[in-house]
């Protein structure tokens with residue numbers, strides 16, 4: 001038997017609220033989410049804002065870039081790198097942040113938890 | 114079980130060689146079977162006497178010392194410092210100490226060095242005469258120079274000129290009196306002595322050669338009047354005798370072991386004296402009728418003695434040592450190698466003398482012109498390393514040996530002796546006896562930088578004279594192995610910070626995107642983005658939060674505040690020079706109270722408010738900016754604070770108004786971004802209440818203006834700042850700081866503070882002085898213009914950010930609600946907030 005899971009999309013903010021090549025934080029259903037925006041390919045990456053290494057909600061404030069071909073964000077407190085698409089930590093493979101689907105409709109950002 | 118009782122090894126004298134003996138001894142496997150006793154007459158543990166003069170440049174015993182007494186104790190060594198050995202009884206094998214104790218030895222090592230010879234000129238015993246050998250001597254000279262004007266050194270040899278430099282640095286008008294017809298008679302010939310004399314006189318030190326002092330009169334004004342045979346008397350406040358050294362061999366006579374006719378304890382090739390259980394090493398030892406007044410031969414003796422006492426299979430007997438020397442005396446290059454006076458029969462001399470530049474070079478070769486016997490250099494030591502290697506390794510000279518000392522006039526360039534030409538046995542570091550082969554072996558064993566080789570072989574940790582040579586050997590060896598030294602900043606740029614700085618400046622690049630497109634690859638990362646951002650800010654000074662730069666900033670720059678461990682921020686308004694009005698204080702207090710912030714006085718003489726959430730930052734800063742405060746830039750790699758002391762306005766000792774100068778400096782350089790943070794301080798007098806000598810830029814008031822210090826550091830690896838220029842007026846001071854800071858910004862590596870920059874700067878302090886004070890690269894005006902541009906375009910980042918709604922949109926904790934971060938929890942302590950610990954937080958959130 002297969003269970004059909006339908007994604008619950010939620011409208012979070014508009015494109016204007018985002019900062020190109022950088023991040024902002026949103027509160028979605030009591031969960032903190034970091035949103036990064038790459039205008040070149042109109043891509044939005046949503047990843048958990050909580051950094052387990054520092055026990056603080058700071059991922060949205062990290063610098064993004066690429067390392068060894070992976071798109072990453074560096075946590076601003078102790079500088080671990082997390083892959084924006086998978087959430088995995090490059091320095092410690094036992095740690096993985098939650099990543100969420102996003103879509104843009106009429107300049108609105110939607111996210112599915 | 115009864116362990117074997119330990120044997121006693123007693124070392125008398127804890128100077129340079131005595132210490133080297135102990136350090137080498139500790140490497141022996143049998144060290145634990147012996148109880149070491151160190152007896153030293155000086156009250157402190159061994160220090161670097163060769164660099165004694167740096168004591169006057171602000172170095173203390175701890176900078177010069179090889180270790181502290183506690184380090185000896187922790188190795189189980191018994192120490193008797195400040196205690197003199199007064200007798201030896203070789204029949205009982207005991208040593209008497211002047212504190213009444215007696216120690217028994219199995220083996221005894223005499224490392225008592227030498228003492229300065231004071232010629233018994235009538236009147237030589239007086240309270241204004243000194244010698245130049247120990248830290249105590251220097252303290253006494255310093256005290257005697259206080260408030261005085263004139264100093265005289267009797268003796269124009271190597272040490273006499275060192276002493277003259279010291280007197281000069283104490284602000285005394287200095288004279289050198291030499292009995293011989295020239296300076297440094299042992300190492301130089303007449304021509305070289307004359308060039309040296311002219312150079313030194315140009316530095317305002319008066320040299321009197323061929324002058325014998327007949328008597329010394331202590332005048333009623335507590336000065337000294339020196340009377341000469343054929344010259345007018347000379348009055349002075351301080352007199353330093355530097356008329357040679359004599360071996361400190363009194364114990365040898367007491368113990369009844371062989372002592373040379375003209376002094377020195379006689380040793381054999383194993384450094385044993387006439388009593389096989391007593392050794393002598395260093396300047397006290399007489400080997401084949403010679404005393405060696407340099408430290409390297411003493412180190413070799415120490416190593417031989419260690420091996421002999423330890424019963425090692427690999428004893429290298431002492432075989433004499435090379436006495437070549439390379440020095441900078443009062444800033445003048447002087448070098449002397451081997452048979453400088455051409456005493457070998459049939460020897461040929463070649464001389465080059467340039468009167469306009471003050472350069473003298475001479476080489477002495479064998480009759481066939483094939484081998485180098487000796488050399489003399491004054492005013493230019495660039496050929497020293499090459500000449501020394503020809504001499505020591507008996508390498509055949511080029512067909513025209515004089516090409517080695519002729520100036521490089523285009524095509525007929527002097528044939529430099531590449532390190533490849535050296536045999537593996539060539540000594541590279543004579544202080545620590547490290548050969549080219551040793552360096553190659555270290556690289557074989559995995560060393561891959563000069564730093565690695567230095568720590569593995571100890572090369573270049575003595576006088577430092579071999580640094581350039583060491584680097585050449587390391588680089589050549591690595592290169593021969595096809596190792597290219599990777600200096601890339603990160604995977605996105607194959608350039609160093611300095612190269613990127615040039616690319617950005619020369620090609621007028623204004624954004625990160627333009628730079629990475631042309632000179633890099635990929636998207637960038639958290640290493641290159643902030644580095645490039647800092648360079649862009651240093652050159653173009655555009656606000657860091659302008660659109661193209663936003664994505665480059667470290668969090669602290671993005672939000673113009675330092676993030677704390679729990680994700681909240683701190684707020685630090687600028688309080689230039691640490692001066693603040695009562696109203697200013699009250700205002701800060703009220704803001705802190707309103708937003709419930711924790712307040713603390715920082716180590717930088719200002720006030721830090723902690724615990725602000727992201728969305729509160731604009732509200733708090735709007736109030737501060739409206740009240741006239743500016744950002745303190747506690748975040749960012751930029752100018753932090755200028756500490757001040759209260760200075761001449763209030764303090765009874767103040768020489769200048771240090772507070773005004775601190776405020777002037779802080780306002781001039783505020784906002785300047787650099788490879789790392791910059792800290793300054795200004796003190797009103799030498800009591801130095803503002804701790805300027807621990808800062809990147811330190812200014813200390815003098816009677817006539819300001820002394821400038823640079824490249825000091827507190828933090829993880831403290832470094833005393835170097836004295837850079839003296840008695841500057843306000844304009845000169847600012848101009849010099851402008852140049853210094855801009856040159857640092859151009860050339861330093863990322864996250865390299867001025868202290869490490871200086872440590873790594875080839876040519877060190879002298880080179881930096883040349884570039885900044887003598888404008889040797891012709892960059893001065895450019896550097897000043899660049900600084901002026903930054904000063905003129907300053908704006909308070911918080912003020913401009915508050916006025917820009919596009920920038921303000923980031924200062925929200927969440928983009929979709931006004932809620933706060935529920936994970937930020939405070940508890941109260943001493944009537945203020947602090948972040949809750951994890952346990953506290955769990956409890957508080959659970960019960961909420």
Ligand code: SRM
Pocket residue numbers: 675676677683685713714715716717718719720721747753754790792807808825826827828829830866
């Ligand atoms: C607040 C303060 C401590 C205090 O409560 O007094 C402080 C706090 C921090 N210091 Fe400091 N330092 C403070 C004075 C100092 C001093 C004393 C001084 O400046 O006279 C020193 C030693 C002097 C020196 O730098 O040479 C000092 C040596 C450091 C270092 C080590 C630097 C080094 O070269 O080794 C670091 C780490 C770094 O910069 O890489 C550091 C880093 C930091 C950071 C930025 C650590 C961090 O990344 O979070 C701290 C954050 C401050 C904040 O959030 O505002 N702090 N720090 C002081 C702020 C002064 C100010 O008004 O701006």
Ligand SMILES: Cc1cc2nc3c(=O)[nH]c(=O)nc-3n(C[C@H](O)[C@H](O)[C@H](O)COP(=O)(O)OP(=O)(O)OC[C@H]3O[C@@H](n4cnc5c(N)ncnc54)[C@H](O)[C@@H]3O)c2cc1C
Pocket residue numbers: 125126127128129130131132152153154155162163164165166196197198199224225226227245246272275361364394395396397405406407408409411440576
């Ligand atoms: C200003 C200056 C600059 C110099 N520059 C150079 C240079 O550039 N290159 C170079 O190679 N050399 C230089 N030298 C020489 C170098 O310092 C000496 O060669 C070296 O210090 C000799 O080491 P040592 O251990 O034999 O003697 P010292 O370092 O003099 O140590 C002997 C120690 O034994 C102690 N002592 C003596 N008698 C007793 C006793 N009875 N009981 C207990 N303790 C006793 C003394 O107090 C002293 O601490 C310089 C010297 C000076 C003063």
Ligand code: SF4
Pocket residue numbers: 758759760761764765766767768771796797798799800801802803
């Ligand atoms: S450094 Fe000098 S002028 Fe400044 S407070 Fe201290 S004693 Fe006074």
Ligand code: FES
Pocket residue numbers: 541542543544545572573574575576577578579580
């Ligand atoms: S020659 Fe003195 S440290 Fe190497």
